[in-house]
Amino acid sequence: MHEVGLIQNAVAMALETVRSRGAGRVHAIRLRIGAMSGVVPEALQFAFDLACRGTPAEGAALEIEAVPAVCWCAACAAEFACDDFLGECPRCHAVSAELRRGTEMELAAVEVS
Amino acid sequence: MRDKCEGEKTSGDGGTSHDHATGRQTIPVERALLEKNDTLAERNRDLFRARGLLVLNVLSAPGSGKTTLIQKTAEALAGRCRLGVVVGDLATDNDAARLRAAGVPVVQITTGTVCHLEADMVARAAAQLDLTALDVLVIENVGNLVCPADFDLGEELRVVLLSVTEGEDKPVKYPPLFHSANIVVITKTDLAAAAGFEREKAWLHLRRVSHHAEIFEVSARTGQGMREWADYLAQLRARRKR
Numbered sequence: 001m002h003e004v005g006l007i008q009n010a011v012a013m014a015l016e017t018v019r020s021r022g023a024g025r026v027h028a029i030r031l032r033i034g035a036m037s038g039v040v041p042e043a044l045q046f047a048f049d050l051a052c053r054g055t056p057a058e059g060a061a062l063e064i065e066a067v068p069a070v071c072w073c074a075a076c077a078a079e080f081a082c083d084d085f086l087g088e089c090p091r092c093h094a095v096s097a098e099l100r101r102g103t104e105m106e107l108a109a110v111e112v113s
Numbered sequence: 114m115r116d117k118c119e120g121e122k123t124s125g126d127g128g129t130s131h132d133h134a135t136g137r138q139t140i141p142v143e144r145a146l147l148e149k150n151d152t153l154a155e156r157n158r159d160l161f162r163a164r165g166l167l168v169l170n171v172l173s174a175p176g177s178g179k180t181t182l183i184q185k186t187a188e189a190l191a192g193r194c195r196l197g198v199v200v201g202d203l204a205t206d207n208d209a210a211r212l213r214a215a216g217v218p219v220v221q222i223t224t225g226t227v228c229h230l231e232a233d234m235v236a237r238a239a240a241q242l243d244l245t246a247l248d249v250l251v252i253e254n255v256g257n258l259v260c261p262a263d264f265d266l267g268e269e270l271r272v273v274l275l276s277v278t279e280g281e282d283k284p285v286k287y288p289p290l291f292h293s294a295n296i297v298v299i300t301k302t303d304l305a306a307a308a309g310f311e312r313e314k315a316w317l318h319l320r321r322v323s324h325h326a327e328i329f330e331v332s333a334r335t336g337q338g339m340r341e342w343a344d345y346l347a348q349l350r351a352r353r354k355r
Contacts, residue, residue: 109143
């Protein structure tokens with residue numbers, strides 16, 4: 001997986017934010033990671049400390065908001081959680097083609113001072 | 114998340130919250146981690162569309178028959194569509210050499226340790242091809258069913274291969290990639306009986322995961338199903354040209 005590259009992007013964006021705000025340090029980096037993104041949170045954590053070393057983000061906390069996968073069932077006009085990745089509506093058992101949430105890989109916020 | 118006293122927080126500045134006790138601010142960023150790749154992919158897509166190219170991103174596990182399918186597709190389209198290839202591997206230019214020997218214009222990308230292609234690699238490689246002389250550009254991704262799923266390259270269509278020797282349940286084992294497929298090609302159908310491949314089961318699994326995909330079944334080696342596949346691509350390309 002490419003967690004190292006993703007975390008490097010996240011840290012680079014956080015450092016950009018720090019610079020643009022005239023702040024000095026990053027205390028926390030908050031990511032939003034979808035269950036269908038294929039990203040392994042543990043691997044992000046593992047890469048994070050290394051990516052921060054020697055930067056104003058050194059020692060920062062990595063906070064990961066996990067976004068569950070949610071599909072839309074057109075027949076029932078309702079959302080449902082798809083824990084098994086297969087998108088079968090628990091009410092009518094139709095297969096949903098519309099994954100509404102769960103592919104996120106985003107930098108949500110940074111905490112700076 | 115850190116605890117904050119409501120009384121000490123001020124908010125205004127685009128959702129920024131300020132904690133006066135610690136002097137720390139939480140700044141909303143809301144940017145995609147792959148934003149740079151996504152931007153470059155859009156740039157690729159604009160360039161490819163302006164040239165009227167049909168661009169396919171071909172993905173599968175290693176050994177599913179990507180290179181052979183591409184080579185035989187080029188042959189099946191000969192006289193109708195000119196096909197060029199960008200091929201990614203961790204190392205060697207064996208795949209490119211095979212395609213070049215078959216007379217297909219090809220650029221090899223060796224990614225080193227990177228397990229997938231990214232949009233900027235494709236942009237650099239495509240710049241080495243005479244795109245005005247092509248109708249279809251095929252991007253042969255690194256053999257991998259996990260990582261390439263997240264990386265838009267600027268393709269028009271994602272083509273995911275499933276060879277009969279891999280087992281019918283591959284799609285449900287790797288849902289994100291199969292879910293993102295516009296086309297699934299079941300390959301090596303000439304080996305189906307020897308591999309004990311249960312076609313009905315494979316279709317059932319594909320239908321559960323690859324909701325958006327057109328499904329083709331081919332044997333690039335015997336030519337079975339290749340005409341239907343090549344005709345489909347030629348039609349897509351013709352539509353693009355209009």
